[in-house]
Every structure is written in C-alpha cells, then in structure tokens.
Amino acid sequence: MSDRFDCGECKESLYGRKYIQVEDVPHCIPCYDRLYANTCQECKELIAHNKLEYGGSAWHEDCFVCHGCEKPIGGQSFIPDKDVYYCVPCYEGRFAPRCSHCKKVNQGGVSYKDETWHKECLVCTGCKSPLAGQPFTSQGDTPYCVKCFSSLYAQKCASCNSPITGHGKYVSFQDRQWHQPCFKCSHCSVSLVGSGFFPDRDQILCGDCNNDQEDQ
Template sequence: MMASPSSSSSFNQPMKSPPPPQPKMMASPSSSSSFNQPMKSPPPPQPKMMASPSSSSFNQPMKSPPAATPSPPGPVAIPGGGVPLNMREVEELERMTNDFIRDMDTNAPVITSPPTEMCGKCGEALSRTQPAVRAMEKLFHSDCFCCLSCQRPLQGLQFYDRDGAPQCDDCYTSSLAVCSRCGERITDRVLKAVGQCFHSHCFRCSTCSCSLEGAPFITDDNNNPYCVPDYHRRFSPQCVSCNEPIVPSPGSEETVRVVALDKNFHLKCYRCEDCARPLSIEADENGCYPLDGKILCMKCHTQRAKQAAQ
C-alpha cells in the first residue's frame, strides 16, 4: 500500500494478487476527505473538478499526462459521484488552492469608508446609526432640522427655504408682507412702489382700475396711484378757455401751461378775448395787454382804453 505525500488527503492503493486483476475497494484513513480507488485504466483526457478544502469552491480544468509519460497511480473516485481525479491532479489542485488562499490573505483589497457627511445646521459629523433628514441638498440631524424662527421640528412637515434655512409654514406666512390695497398677506411675487407693497394684481389705477404693473403712474398726496391720463384728468389744471385739462400730448411727458391773471390756458387757447388773436408768451407787442380782467392784445387794449376815456 502506498501513502500519498499530501497532508490534507490520504489514499490507499491495494496491491494486485496473482489471480486475474479485479477491482479492490479500500477506505481512506483520512478524516478530512475520503476516496475509493478502483484499479482501472486512465480515462481519456477531459477537464476535472475538485472541491476546495476552503469555504469557497473553484473549478480547475486538468490535463491528462501525455501518452509517452508513464501513467501515475489510478484515478481517485469522489464519494457520491463526480469525475475521478488521479493523484497528480489532486496534488496540483491542492497546490493551486493553497496559493490562491495565500494570495487572498496577502493581497486583500483595501476598503475605504466614504467621507463622513456633516450636519447642515450644527456642522457636526453624522453617525451612520443616527436618524438623519435630507432636505435642500443637505443632510441634517433629525433634531437639527427645525424652523429657524420657532425651532419647531420639521421632519415630515411642509417647510420653506429661507436663504438656505428651513422655516415652518406658520412662521413663513407671518413674515410675509401685507398688501397696501387689499390688506392680505402676499404669498407670491411682491410689487413694491412708493414705499408700499402690493400684490401684482392689486397695483391698479385708483380711478379706472387698470393694471399699473410695468406701466408709468403718478401718485397723489396720499400715495394713491393713478395712470397718467386719469391723474391729469383729475389733478391737472383746467383751461379757462376750453374747460379741458392741460395735459401732455400723447407720447409726450411735458406740456406748456400759460398762466395770466391767475387763469390757466393751453398755449393754443391763449388768445385775445376780443379779437381771438393768438398771444405771445413773450413780453413784446404780440403779448398780453390785460385790461379790466380781460386778456387782450395790444390793439384791443388800446381801443378799450380809448372808449373808457371818452
């Protein structure tokens, strides 16, 4: 009987008796692995499989020896079935398995933990075992995720982003501006004008209620806004000649008002009250020569003065 040189497996090889050869069976004394070794001719070359003694399993294709090489001891059958292996194949597989296990121990990959994340409020590190809240592209301790105004916990609740800090719905609403026209909180876009806040739909002309958003406007002494036409119609002086307000022409922002004898005139309406001759605003012979509260040209003024002297 011949003992295997391997320390992890043992094999028994019964000796042939003089009678005609017949297969012999012998139990291996090894406690780690057991094999039955029937005596027979080597099988044709084919891949072999062997279970590794480690906790992992590997498949290793094995080649049979060349035809010119003497055959090693007969193949070893694996209990319970499987492809039989000869001793050389078993030793080679065990050597490769041991080399693989040794490489795993010496060349194990270095596993680096991901960088620690910091709380978006207190700046301290977040433990993997602590509950955390992700919001506004930040990570918070659950106790740190609270309203910036009232410190109310906000986990699972609606909140608003106020310059990177969370704020609860009540505190956010209380901080909103009040519309100067309707008196309600402004929850959307705020329109500021003449030192006041308005809803965009509330900023309208005080006379015709047309929207003044993005349009020119004028305010009165009480800061009430008006569109330009309505403001002029309401507050511009009236011409004593035509009884129309003195306002700029369409497309213009300025106009000329003539004042004479505390009376207001359009430039085109500034005429002699007797002959309707246009009067110049300059102090010359074509200008105004008032008499007895009348706006007169120089010629009509002279005639009235002569009549009064007679």
C-alpha cells in the first residue's frame, strides 16, 4: 500500500490537488483559507492574494477604496478618519483648512482672527502690501498696515493735522491731541510740554502770551 498524502485538517487526499504547507503540515486550499486566510474588511470574502493591510484589518485591493471618490486607493497615500479612509485629494477637499480670502486649501500660511490665510492673500486693504511678518492692525475685520490705518483712522494732531501713532509721545487735552514737538504756544511757538498753558478758543498760549493778551 502506498503512503497516504492527506490534508492535515480534513484528512482528504491531496493527490492531484493544490495544497499549502503550514509548519510541515499540508492543507488543502479550502482548509487553509478557512484556518489562515484573511477576510476582507469590506466584502467579508476570503482574500486569496493581493491583499492590503492596515491597522490589523485586510482588504482586497479593489475593496480598499476612498470614502470620498470611491476609487481604489491601491498603493497611494491615504488618510484615516475614524472608520473610513480618504485619498489625499479628497481629504484635503473636505477637511483641510482653507484660506479665508481665496477659499483654496491652505497648508501652513498665517493665522489672523482665528482664520488661516495664504501669506500672499493677507494684504493691507488700503495699499495692498503684504502684511505677513510685519505689524498690522484692523478696523473691524478689515486688516491695514500701520501707515494706512494711521492715515485713515488715527487721531490727527491739532497743530500739523498729521496722524498720531504709537511710535511717538503726544499730549492730549479736551478731546484734542498734539505731537509733543507740535505742542507749542500759538503766539510765540515756545514748547509747552511740561509747562503750564492756557486754552484760548482754538489756541493754546504760554503764560507770558496769555498775560499779554489779558493786558490788551
């Protein structure tokens, strides 16, 4: 009697049949699939070959598809989101931050008022110069460079009518402001910074000029 050559699991003869050996024990294909083959996470069918594995699960190549475009991901990069998977273009289209100005996908860029902007999109509303990397301010939700903001919205000096910015010291009195170098007697032009002065309608006078005016 010839030696038997049987499946180590079901004991059926393997003569003339395909088999797979596991630790020196031959298995017929049905028994091998039942015992060792992976089950596709998507279709729940056995995976004989060409499988994709991720996170302890396996798929047929054609079953591992993007949740957005439903195209097979294959060997492309993908991004998991909970229990689904996206190709990179679909993930960016759905979830990536977008520039507040042009609405296109923005990777990196700058942040302003809790929103992201491309560096080239964050510009002064007045002169259109780039604002990234330099001090700027806003009027409401509208960004301005310091120069444009000062020109449009800053308090004006009561003497020279130029904007008063935070870069220099100034004097304030009765809802009027002066640059320190501009705070001078309206008659003799002596500096009134740190000195007593007397308002006279729209003018400000030093003590001597005020006395001269009272004597007239």
